[in-house]
Amino acid sequence: MSEKSSNFEIIEAEDRNFSLGSSGINENALKNPAFVYLTSLGSKFSRTGMKNALLRFAKFFGFQNLETVPWERINVASINLYKTQLLKEGRSPNTINTYLAAIRGVIKAAWQIGLISDHEKLILATVKPVRGSRKYSGRALSQIESSKLISFCRAKNEAIDIRDIAIISLGIGCGLRRNELSELKLDDINFTDQSIRVIGKGNKERIVCGSEIVFIRLKEWINIRSGGGCPEVFVRIGKHGDLRLNRKLSPMAIFKMLQKRAQAVGLEKFTPHDLRRTFATRMLDVGADISIVKEAMGHSSINTTQRYDRRGLEKVREYSRSIQV
Structure with missing residues (x-):
């Protein structure tokens, strides 16, 4: 070279x-x-x-x-x-x-x-950007799909399954990106008020919160992982179930894990970022104001947050049918 x-x-x-x-x-x-x-x-x-x-x-x-x-x-x-x-x-x-x-x-x-x-x-600088838009890529997982994933992992309930349940739960329940999952430190978690300190894109810090079940599942993994090794929460696990505490789980490893889990359960393929889309969609679906979702996801613009809305055509139909003419 x-x-x-x-x-x-x-x-x-x-x-x-x-x-x-x-x-x-x-x-x-x-x-x-x-x-x-x-x-x-x-x-x-x-x-x-x-x-x-x-x-x-x-x-x-x-x-x-x-x-x-x-x-x-x-x-x-x-x-x-x-x-x-x-x-x-x-x-x-x-x-x-x-x-x-x-x-x-x-x-x-x-x-x-x-x-x-x-x-x-x-x-x-006079070269203008391209105008127009396309239907955004990616999808949100349904409640049935996410339940299938968790149930499949829970059936085996080995260390790797507990770890993957925690990753899936944080992705859907807190909207963490895959690199944020990979870089998440043990010291960043506050179990007392069920919050997590995240350093996201652009080196921006935010505090994310999650439901009780998310932190229960995270605690299960940390009890198995214990202390020592690298400071990151998620570490590699060998073929024989041995924890490699000095090797954090890379973003690519998280991507491949989710592909493997989707195939095992028979789900349509999804990416780590689809877990984040699921988080945004479910927040909006339960009535959260989009400005709140924006803060939770660490976006600088509401326009960016809007791209994560995957409630889809059925929701459009539901609201359209309620309009009186």
Whole structure:
């Protein structure tokens, strides 16, 4: 591996630590606006996603990696050409705008390190985002589906099952993201007032609360997990049921666990983020004001929270039929 490529290797794997101090970054990397932009992102998941977006842009113009792109030569025509290609591919407006946001991030970094002028930055900022919307992806689990998952795990009731019940319960009952589940610390849990301190996207702290049953299930797992090892709540479990207290459960491991559980129960596939959608949908379904749901989920905008509403067409029909004409 070349020295140049190794500078970007630190911005890719979910299970690696993002560490500038030990990466051996050379001076050229610090002059690369893509690297400067990616290292400015607060979340390793954001870095991975935006790195992939930039790689897609680079490869569209014939570059195989981010190191060889002459980022300072980006112009309005090249961005619009790329945007047109994404539209031809049928990409959703949200996806295209995310890709454009990554490019804008590199443009800003290029300006910050003196590769482009104020005038060039202003011109590039005139590229408009794509308008429109698509039906949001993902789904909410029904009460029957979540009950099936919990019952299936409870039937075996081994350490791994108790752990997975706690993860599913926190996802549905508190709306935690998979990386928040992975990073959750023992010290972040307050059983007295049934609350959890969460550090979410953008390094934003919030306090989440849950029902009594959620904390009962969480306590069951912690009693098995006990103290020691890593500070995280959820740890790996070996094939023979041995707890690996020094190895936290990664976000990818949580994703794969839920896929495995869904298949075992015969449910339609769902993702960890669908548990979060389920949380929002059920809160709205019981009458919670959307501003309350926004706070519970740690969103900056109610518009973001609205995308998590999966009450669906049946709810629309229910309310529509009650209208007197």
